[in-house]
Amino acid sequence: MKPRTERYQNRIELLQGTLDMLILQMLQWGPQHGYGISQSIRGRSGEVLQVETGSLYPALHRLEKQGWVASQWKQTESNQRAKFYRLTAAGKKQLLSEQARWAQIVNAIAGIMSPAPEGGQS
Amino acid sequence: MSLWGWLFRRHQREQELDEEVQAHLRMAAQERMEQGETAEQARAAAVREFGNVSLVKEVTRDVWGFRWLETLLQDLRYGLRQLSRNPGFTAVAVLTLALGIGATTAIFSLVDAVLLKMLPVQEPEELYRLTSVSIKGRANDYFSYSTFKLLEANNQSLSGVIAFRPMENVDFVVNGNAELARAQAVSGSYFTTLGVKPVLGRTITAEDDARGASPVATISYGYWTARFSRNPSVAGARITLNGAAFTVIGVTPPEFFGLEPGESVDVSIPLASLPVAQPQFAATGTPYDVLAAPFRNWLHLMARLKDGETETRALANLGPVYEQAMRQSAEGMRGLPFDSPGTRKGFPETRIQLEPGSRGLTALREQFSKPLMFLMAVVGVLLLIACTNVANLLLACAKRRQREIALRLSLGAGRVRLIRQLLTESVLLAAAGGAFGALVAFWGSNALVSLMFHSASAIQLNVRPDARVLVFTGLVSLAAVVVFGLAPAWRASRLDLSQAVKESAQGAAAPGRSRMVESLVIPQITLSLVLMVGAGLLVRTLQKLKNSNPGFDEQNVLLFSVNPGMIGYKETQVAELYDRLTEQIRAIPGVSAVSFSTFSPLARWSSFTDARVEGHTPKPGENPAVTVNFAGPNYFKTLRTAVVLGRDFTEADTAGTPKVAAINQAMAQYFFGDSNPIGRRFSIPGWKADDSALEIVGVVENAKVNSLREPSPPAAYMPFLQSPDSFLAVTFEVRSAANPTALAASVRQLIQQADNRLPLFGVKTLSEQIDESLVQERLVALLSSLFGLVALFLACVGLYGVMASLVARRTRKSAFAWRWGPSGCRCWESCWDEAWRWR
Numbered sequence: 001m002k003p004r005t006e007r008y009q010n011r012i013e014l015l016q017g018t019l020d021m022l023i024l025q026m027l028q029w030g031p032q033h034g035y036g037i038s039q040s041i042r043g044r045s046g047e048v049l050q051v052e053t054g055s056l057y058p059a060l061h062r063l064e065k066q067g068w069v070a071s072q073w074k075q076t077e078s079n080q081r082a083k084f085y086r087l088t089a090a091g092k093k094q095l096l097s098e099q100a101r102w103a104q105i106v107n108a109i110a111g112i113m114s115p116a117p118e119g120g121q122s
Numbered sequence: 123m124s125l126w127g128w129l130f131r132r133h134q135r136e137q138e139l140d141e142e143v144q145a146h147l148r149m150a151a152q153e154r155m156e157q158g159e160t161a162e163q164a165r166a167a168a169v170r171e172f173g174n175v176s177l178v179k180e181v182t183r184d185v186w187g188f189r190w191l192e193t194l195l196q197d198l199r200y201g202l203r204q205l206s207r208n209p210g211f212t213a214v215a216v217l218t219l220a221l222g223i224g225a226t227t228a229i230f231s232l233v234d235a236v237l238l239k240m241l242p243v244q245e246p247e248e249l250y251r252l253t254s255v256s257i258k259g260r261a262n263d264y265f266s267y268s269t270f271k272l273l274e275a276n277n278q279s280l281s282g283v284i285a286f287r288p289m290e291n292v293d294f295v296v297n298g299n300a301e302l303a304r305a306q307a308v309s310g311s312y313f314t315t316l317g318v319k320p321v322l323g324r325t326i327t328a329e330d331d332a333r334g335a336s337p338v339a340t341i342s343y344g345y346w347t348a349r350f351s352r353n354p355s356v357a358g359a360r361i362t363l364n365g366a367a368f369t370v371i372g373v374t375p376p377e378f379f380g381l382e383p384g385e386s387v388d389v390s391i392p393l394a395s396l397p398v399a400q401p402q403f404a405a406t407g408t409p410y411d412v413l414a415a416p417f418r419n420w421l422h423l424m425a426r427l428k429d430g431e432t433e434t435r436a437l438a439n440l441g442p443v444y445e446q447a448m449r450q451s452a453e454g455m456r457g458l459p460f461d462s463p464g465t466r467k468g469f470p471e472t473r474i475q476l477e478p479g480s481r482g483l484t485a486l487r488e489q490f491s492k493p494l495m496f497l498m499a500v501v502g503v504l505l506l507i508a509c510t511n512v513a514n515l516l517l518a519c520a521k522r523r524q525r526e527i528a529l530r531l532s533l534g535a536g537r538v539r540l541i542r543q544l545l546t547e548s549v550l551l552a553a554a555g556g557a558f559g560a561l562v563a564f565w566g567s568n569a570l571v572s573l574m575f576h577s578a579s580a581i582q583l584n585v586r587p588d589a590r591v592l593v594f595t596g597l598v599s600l601a602a603v604v605v606f607g608l609a610p611a612w613r614a615s616r617l618d619l620s621q622a623v624k625e626s627a628q629g630a631a632a633p634g635r636s637r638m639v640e641s642l643v644i645p646q647i648t649l650s651l652v653l654m655v656g657a658g659l660l661v662r663t664l665q666k667l668k669n670s671n672p673g674f675d676e677q678n679v680l681l682f683s684v685n686p687g688m689i690g691y692k693e694t695q696v697a698e699l700y701d702r703l704t705e706q707i708r709a710i711p712g713v714s715a716v717s718f719s720t721f722s723p724l725a726r727w728s729s730f731t732d733a734r735v736e737g738h739t740p741k742p743g744e745n746p747a748v749t750v751n752f753a754g755p756n757y758f759k760t761l762r763t764a765v766v767l768g769r770d771f772t773e774a775d776t777a778g779t780p781k782v783a784a785i786n787q788a789m790a791q792y793f794f795g796d797s798n799p800i801g802r803r804f805s806i807p808g809w810k811a812d813d814s815a816l817e818i819v820g821v822v823e824n825a826k827v828n829s830l831r832e833p834s835p836p837a838a839y840m841p842f843l844q845s846p847d848s849f850l851a852v853t854f855e856v857r858s859a860a861n862p863t864a865l866a867a868s869v870r871q872l873i874q875q876a877d878n879r880l881p882l883f884g885v886k887t888l889s890e891q892i893d894e895s896l897v898q899e900r901l902v903a904l905l906s907s908l909f910g911l912v913a914l915f916l917a918c919v920g921l922y923g924v925m926a927s928l929v930a931r932r933t934r935k936s937a938f939a940w941r942w943g944p945s946g947c948r949c950w951e952s953c954w955d956e957a958w959r960w961r
Contacts, residue, residue, distance in 0.1 A: 033145065033146075033149075034142060034145075034146050035145070035146045035149040035150060053178050054173055054178045057139075057142070057143075057181075058181045065186070076149070078149075078152060080145060080148060080149060080152075081141075081145060082145040082149070083138070083141070083142045083145065
């Protein structure tokens with residue numbers, strides 16, 4: 001992996017990393033603005049996950065600096081001007097690797113939480 | 123993102139972030155309204171849900187990077203606000219620093235120009251200067267042409283040897299206009315070895331420096347500008363130097379002034395064309411021919427070492443070559459009038475030496491290095507006082523800001539952050555001080571140069587503040603910040619919170635708090651006293667020198683010089699011209715006496731030579747030498763030098779009469795003790811082809827020759843008209859009843875009428891010439907007095923500040939005392955007591 005990305009990953013805690021992944025995931029269905037992203041995360045998680053604006057906006061700006069999302073000012077459906085974020089090609093690749101990693105983590109944690117018999121394979 | 127991108131897009135990003143947040147809030151509110159909430163409710167709920175808007179913005183901004191720059195800008199803004207809130211404090215602090223930094227920079231720019239700056243040539247550090255030193259330790263800067271040629275041809279360690287000779291003034295005629303120019307004669311290797319490339323045309327080459335080559339010259343950029351208005355067709359222009367035709371071949375670059383800092387060369391000609399430009403000096407065809415006589419030492423030599431050569435190896439290599447040259451010199455003298463086994467023996471006893479030559483010749487450096495280093499120390503002290511003063515002010519200010527600092531500390535500001543903020547303010551002060559200081563320095567260093575070098579024509583120093591000087595100013599300002607800013611900032615941040623709040627409520631600080639301020643005032647006063655006392659001593663020395671009797675009366679004497687030999691006058695013509703001029707000048711109303719001499723009193727040069735006195739046998743190793751001067755009729759009467767025995771020179775002392783001389787008391791004492799020297803005879807061997815004995819007809823009082831500081835050396839005076847000389851210039855001394863400068867115009871007119879090709883130079887009064895000879899003393903005394911006064915003033919300001927804050931602290935107490943106490947005197951006493959305790 002490139003050193004730059006490594007540094008980025010080292011700096012970010014698991015929870016934040018998860019937020020980045022969630023944002024990228026939300027954007028794969030098309031460009032969305034900050035408010036829209038927070039609303040869809042909330043809706044899709046069944047109101048379980050509420051994203052703090054104090055985490056959302058730094059994360060969006062960070063992803064943009066990283067080159068994984070790009071932004072553009074556009075009109076919303078209700079005719080308001082808003083800053084829309086969309087996934088870049090690099091962002092798509094990043095999302096795929098995040099998804100794979102996430103699956104690994106989930107499996108690993110699941111393995112710990114529902115222990116298999118001694119000597120079993122995880 | 124790059125720093126520039128950040129700088130340019132910072133504002134735009136800020137706006138976009140704000141818009142983004144507002145859009146978020148609007149959309150959230152709208153959704154709530156769609157669910158039936160009122161506009162106001164929806165708006166409030168959206169904001170509540172969003173959280174702290176400025177905090178969100180702040181953490182988002184952090185992501186952009188350049189946080190440190192952001193903080194710095196914040197600190198700067200805050201600092202500027204603080205400073206503009208206290209304009210009085212700011213003005214005093216900035217002015218104080220500007221004075222300190224400016225004085226330091228001004229002196230440094232001189233130190234740089236005189237002592238440090240490298241020559242404007244290629245790789246100056248490879249250059250070495252050749253000198254020779256005799257067994258007795260006397261060093262000699264000059265070499266003969268044949269020595270130069272031998273060294274050039276027979277060395278393995280030098281990539282080039284150059285020879286050059288400053289020529290004083292030459293008469294430079296272009297398109298019929300005559301003006302004096304400073305010239306030098308250079309070897310063909312000069313420009314190529316130095317690596318000086320012409321800006322126009324070409325430079326002098328080895329082919330130009332061959333016997334019989336047509337005479338060519340390069341001119342300096344400054345002279346090209348002044349005389350040719352930078353006309354590009356100057357290459358090929360016909361000019362006349364001292365009456366001989368030369369062709370201009372090129373222009374040297376603007377930064378090139380020659381190899382002697384303080385001098386600037388206008389014209390360079392090849393050594394080989396010296397015979398046409400200075401025929402008397404060159405003496406072509408005689409045994410004294412400068413380009414042939416191996417014993418005539420007249421050239422400065424410099425050399426560039428080959429890559430990888432060391433000084434020691436080069437010296438080992440040059441030694442034998444030089445010995446050979448010296449043997450040749452001794453042989454070359456055989457049969458000449460001044461030849462003697464003793465003189466011949468002297469040559470092989472000298473050794474060649476190498477000195478670092480990256481800074482050029484050393485005349486100016488030797489004269490001014492000590493005074494300049496002394497002044498540098500003085501301004502250093504001055505700067506220290508200025509810094510202490512500002513530190514005092516800052517401490518006093520910090521006291522007033524205790525509440526603010528306490529508040530910020532209690533709100534959780536870090537101490538480091540606080541120190542940084544306070545230091546930022548100090549940096550702002552120092553930056554402003556430095557900027558004004560640079561202005562002070564620019565103005566000051568020019569004033570200094572004109573002060574140091576009275577006759578501006580003689581010395582050309584470039585003291586324009588360049589990058590080095592500005593870097594120096596920056597470093598000094600930075601050092602100043604550390605000195606005056608760190609301690610107050612550190613102290614302020616170590617504030618005891620509860621104490622501070624209590625105190626500011628009471629409006630008084632605990633006595634212990636001001637100790638630091640007080641301890642700063644004491645060294646400040648001490649330092650300024652030291653400066654003042656030092657300055658007083660220097661002024662006293664200068665006064666003593668000025669009041670000492672120089673052996674002549676310097677009041678109301680006008681000096682001017684002419685050199686008719688330069689435009690081809692022969693000996694008899696010169697004598698005739700001087701005779702006529704003397705008569706005509708004497709007829710000018712207001713002139714009380716007039717004479718002339720080859721060396722005027724305290725001119726920068728004199729002649730020192732061996733003397734043979736009849737009846738005096740030198741002891742072994744004794745080498746009796748006297749200074750000689752050739753003077754016109756009435757010389758001693760004109761200068762008011764007392765004739766102790768015998769007579770002054772008169773119009774009757776001419777070529778046809780027996781040769782006579784006058785000597786000073788020092789010479790009489792040396793050779794004749796207490797016996798009467800009148801009628802005794804002596805000779806000056808080797809001075810002229812004719813060195814027959816001279817009869818002493820007068821003894822005069824000791825007059826200063828080279829410097830007011832040194833005792834008068836033994837001196838002999840000869841009537842000029844008995845042995846006229848067309849090589850050296852003479853200086854006329856004109857004594858007038860009143861202001862002598864008023865005569866300058868009539869004198870100029872007379873010279874014009876006598877011969878309009880004859881340039882007049884060195885027009886000044888004798889007192890001016892004496893002032894010039896005292897330039898070091900005057901400079902140091904004047905500047906240290908000035909700096910001492912500034913230091914004293916600063917110390918007073920500092921003392922006032924401390925007393926004011928002390929009295930302010932006492933005011934509350936005093937108010938009680940005045941109201942309830944026994945008498946007002948007590949308040950005075952307590953203030954005095956405290957002041958007294960600082961001793």
